[in-house]
Amino acid sequence: METGRIIYINGPVVRASGMKGFTMREMVLVGEKKLIGEVISLDKEVATIQVYEETSGLRAGEPVTGTGKPLSVKLGPGILGNIFDGIERPLSHIYKEESGFIPPGIGLISLDEEKLWDVEILIREGDHLKEGDVFARVQETSMIVHRIMVPPGLHGRVVWAKESGRYTINDTLALLENEGKTFELKMCQEWPVREPRPVAKRMPIGKLLVTGQRVIDTFFPLAKGGTAAIPGGFGTGKTITQHQLAKWSDADIIVYIGCGERGNEMTEVLEDFPKLQDPRTGKPLMDRTVLIANTSNMPVAAREASIYTGITIAEYFRDMGYNVALMADSTSRWAEALREIAGRLEEMPAEEGYPAYLASRLAQFYERAGYFKNLNGSEGSITIIGAVSPAGGDFSEPVTQATKRVVGAFLALDKELAYARHFPSINWLLSYSGYVKMLEDWFSDNVAPDLLELRAKMLGLLREENKLMDIVKLVGEDVLPDDQRLVLEIARVLKMAYLQQNAYHKEDSYVPLDRQYTMLKVIDRLYERALSSVKKGIPIAKVKNEKIFNDVIMMKYTLNFDELIKQIDEYFDSLESMYKEGVFYEG
Missing domain, CATH: 1.10.1140.10 (Bovine Mitochondrial F1-atpase; Atp Synthase Beta Chain; Chain D, domain 3)
Known part of the structure; x- marks a missing residue:
């Protein structure tokens, strides 16, 4: 295993020498405490690493150990109803084991590896499987069936399979043989967060994401597989608007990312969501919800990673054939994390100090939304709804403008409407939806032709x-x-x-x-x-x-x-x- 030595520390940015054998975007373990980091720059034998944990107490000369793989998340039963930090570490589990804060060096723990799940095996010896095929099922929550899929890139003939029963996520359920090589099929798989999961085909958008909010559904509709921004100054109701969309939209799965928000605001979400009932079924809303909390006092690098963690989880459920709605609250705080890291890296600043690649990073994130035909033949979608928090409610600032260029719907919140107690405070003169024409036939067939x-x-x-x-x-x-x-x-x-x-x-x-x-x-x-x-x-x-x-x-x-x-x-x-x-x- 490759090892380097720390030569420079600046907050979450660390440089190490002796890193010739490392690769870009490789996940590394930094220092004696084995803090989780990621290689973001390589110059001969010197690597620049962003660390996803608090670096207090880290010293020059401590080792940096490679893992040989990029920053990845574990995908399998146990995601739904859980609350994670920005790199998929379960906060409720950490709270029980540790104090009120995440201790440095706790490692990349994620899903419960000891819990037994009732697994229904759908294959038998001799079956041929290709990537994305569903080979087992788990009733993960009262509302959602978790479909266990063959990981992307694998295919072959089943040479051995277990019977249906109770297993952990790391138990081998089947063996797949291809060209003399044997691969284990388990309940979980890993996937790099910055790499989009593969699909068979991108489909045209043509179905309304029903939210039950009149001003949105009728005047500025959102489409399944579409993108939307909700910009607004302090107190205009961004969070409550996203809560309404999370609670009432007809998406199958909700992924809610609290990205850099204040701790008390995120606490309210964490306390309220588990108490909410799903209005369609009367069952707990958390049965189809994943919460990712990365508050403003958590390590800034993990905030930058949080939206990628969320979108990767969303893609995983999309691959099962579900319609997923992802709420990012807020992308402005994510952009601020990007700006802080860029400043520590001494990169040339662009408008208002943001890095020059701000617009392209935002576009890459929103581009992962869409309506798709999956590898297993099912259809699924990801709808991304990002809140934007422009300072002073100024929509001409870089994050709002860069977001406006790439989203299909723009729901501008107005502070004057909010102060007049008009909610949702969506300004009907500044807002727009690019999905009206696409949804014309849907409205005609499902609501009314006129x-x-x-x-x-x-x-x-x-x-x-x-x-x-x-x-x-x-x-x-x-x-x-x-x-x-x-x-x-x-x-x-x-x-x-x-x-x-x-x-x-x-x-x-x-x-x-x-x-x-x-x-x-x-x-x-x-x-x-x-x-x-x-x-x-x-x-x-x-x-x-x-x-x-x-x-x-x-x-x-x-x-x-x-x-x-x-x-x-x-x-x-x-x-x-x-x-x-x-x-x-x-x-």
Whole structure:
């Protein structure tokens, strides 16, 4: 085994000499405590290593030992329902064994190697297997069947297989023979975190990721296999928005990465998630969730690795044929880790001190999302939803701009909306979704053929209201003609009744697509009937019936849409009858 010696220490960056036999991206054990590190630069016999643990107490002259493999994660039963740090070490296990902090040199422990799992063996002697084939099954949680697959790159004939029974993840379940060589098939496999797992084919995107959040599903939809950014300043609701998506989206598996967030905020996630019930099954939400916690006081290099750990786990479940939603909160903290390490490496800084490769690293991460045909013939997807925390809410800063260039949906959170208690505080003028056209057929087949037409009409009203408000601020609302004053009233109804959603209300926290469509139709009916009356010369004061407008605003809690439409029609029918009788006049 190759060994070098430490000659330089600068925080998480270590240099060692005598490293001629080492390779780029090789995982190494640094110092007497055997801290986990990774070779990130080689110059003749001197290697630069980023260390994923606290380097306090490390001294020059201590050994650096090679492992002969890149930084990898162990993939197998035991991932779901677990809470890991940035390099897949189980925090709950460490807490029981050690103190409240991760002790240096604890090693790359990951999955429980002693736990016995009930394994159903699906193969027998003589079967031919190729990479990705499912050869065994484990009921990992009450909701998810863990499909044990042949690791990528292996294929051959089964020469021996165990019977179904109880085994640990390291027990050999079968032997595979190919060209005179024999390979062991176990419940677990390892995979380098920085290398995307192979797939058979990338498929076109065409299915909605249903979230139950009206402003997202209808106005700025996310697609299964798509990418989205949620940028917003402090207090705008990034975390609660991601919690809502994690809780309510129709993904099979949730991977939540707390990347560089404050400890108290991550503690809230770790305490709340295990208590949450899956709304579709009533079972614990953790049964289909993986949490990766790397708080701001943890080693900065491990924060940089955390998003790669998360996406590799997501790819593993995608290979089984599951739809995975990955939440990264936040990629700004990850970029800050990148900047700190680049500074210690004395690399030339680019805009605002970030390394020049910031944009390409972000693109590489988001590129691992998609809808795929897997090696075993199944179909699966990874949807990446990354929160961005621009300083002072400035969307022109480098991380937001680099992210905006590569994501398909941009859900811009607005501090003015947040301070006005309008949540989710998604700004309808700054946000966009590039998946609307791709999902046109899906919406037509699964919701209503005219939904996107209705969406465009409502967005048009909101844009018109924004222009009119500039005039109102200067000279007041009274100078506007009645049809424009009606636009202001309908936009107010749309914002309060539809775009605003209460995450803590039983009826409003999640709204099915058919109900979202019906609510939009009610608002459209109100607008069309009111506009018809205004065009006939009926004064806006009569058209704007306070009770009806307030009932429409409150419909998200009452849910009696048919009665509401009847009420609207009856009122405007009576209004127009009065008009025909000459009750109203101009002047």
